[in-house]
Amino acid sequence: MTVKMSARHVSAYYGDLRALDDVSIDIDTQHVTALIGPSGCGKSTLLRLLNRMNDAVPGARVEGSIELDGQDIHARDMDVVELRARVGMVFQKPNPFPKSIYDNVAYGPRIHGLARGRGELDAVVETSLRRAGLWDEVKDRLDDRGTALSGGQQQRLCIARALAVDPEVILMDEPCSALDPIATARIEELIGALRGRYAIAIVTHNMQQAARVSQRTAFFYAGRLVEYGDTSDIFTNPRATSTKDYITGRYG
């Protein structure tokens, strides 16, 4: 088991509001790490810090260090564009570009110059769509608009889009919250299949989902990391009472 990303003593602020308070956590390769906790507990903020998506938020600031393969992601020589290519992200609401399915997947490789020529690009698009479990459904309509797909298909298209730039880490911010149970089941299946290749961090409000898909679980409360460990331990034998209350549905 290797540590892919590690956060040490990370605090995050939006203006005067402290959203994260001295959080230290590791994200391991070939593992799914679930970030759980009530709304406003800072789990999404942590996720967005991992590929510096919060840079664009006015008034947001961060303390502490976050490392990717031992390299500080806030270092001067760290190119944020390259960081986001290595640490891909899937969002809460499916957000395909208003372009064709093909162009949605091909966009990342194109701007990063990852594929030479049409043939190579075709191959990348097909591989990514296959890994996202979407290929068989869309292979005959790659020129259709991505926005014309169903919600679940759109989310898998967004996953394919993230996979196409060959990332090492995939961050998922409540990827199923806008989907129906069947589409959710497919995404969960997909997360299980992707685990072997990537380090995955997923924010979820769904306890069963966290228990089903993850190997590690981190429980956040009021900006603090309350408990972090193997998913089986957290769900069967939580140490903190707040964790126990949350996962048993006492509040949340």
Next chain:
Amino acid sequence: MIALACLAFLVATIAVDGVTGFVRTTVALPVDLTHLPVDARTLTGRSANLALTGAGLERSVDAAATRAFGSDGPTLLGDGAWLTVRDAVRRHPDLLARPFVIHVPVTSAIDIAYKHGTGSGPVLARMQQLKPALDSEFDRDFFTSSDATDPTRAGIWGALKGSLLTIAVTLLLATPIGVAAAVYLEEFARPSRWTGLIEVSINNLAAVPSIIFGLLGLALFLGTLGMPRSAPLVGGLTLALMTLPVIVITARGAIRQVPPSLREAAMGVGASPVQLVFHHVLPLAAPGILTGAIIGGARALGETAPLLLIGMRAFIAAAPDGLTRPATALPVQIFLWSDQVDGGFVENTSAAIIVLLLLLLVLNGGAVYWRARAERRS
């Protein structure tokens, strides 16, 4: 309801007065040019007009009018009547060899009397005598000639061309600069006292009366920079200053409409801020930006006051053949004609207003069409 009634009244008035402006009254005039010392075979190229004029064509036409209608004959014809004969002869040089009958425009008093039955007693009486020879025809020259002292010869081509050149300069300058400013303010500028000041200035500039921009153009472009007076270039620059804030404001609105989820999607796959703007934000905002540019352009097209101040109100009898040549613009031409005493100009004014309104209708309709099309596609 009241607004609709007013609009209907406006359109009806303009249409009733204006439609006859596109028609002109002609009189059948027997002409005999066989004595004219011109060789039909030499009537080629640029010198042809000069040859016919030099040979006394105008006098021959006057003589023909005297023979046909009596001693006041020449005064019944429009100033441009002999030019109609000249152009006919140039098209068919064989007319020099035999007597022929040609329809030439009459003077504007007879024209009005024939169309509307109004005018002084003697004019009406003279019109009645001529009536069998009078006829109406579509006034093609109205679209091909420029301003003239005689309303039957005056046309809008010069003003229209001046307007189009001016608007071209305006949009070519204001659109790129305005869009660039909007992109900078929305995407790159960090909110600060400085950008706040810029924002307030832009909003205030959009509300400044247009004649103030005319003064600015006069002082800056003509006074300080010494640019030529009455030129479409200067008119375009001045109107660009006026249109710029409108375009910046609409473009910023369009850029703000781009959903944040799309920005995140692009950033999430590692698009740089510049790639984000050019690959995602601008294509999505394009319909809104385009609509803003067209509406700004339409406003500039109808603008008169700033152009008056920079000298685009001169009497200019030839269409401008360059950006720095003296020109006038369609709304200014309307203003100038509305000032004229001669009754013939009333019709010209209305006809020019119809052309201007149609032009604006086409532009605004285009904006609506583009917007609808772009919305269907996304």
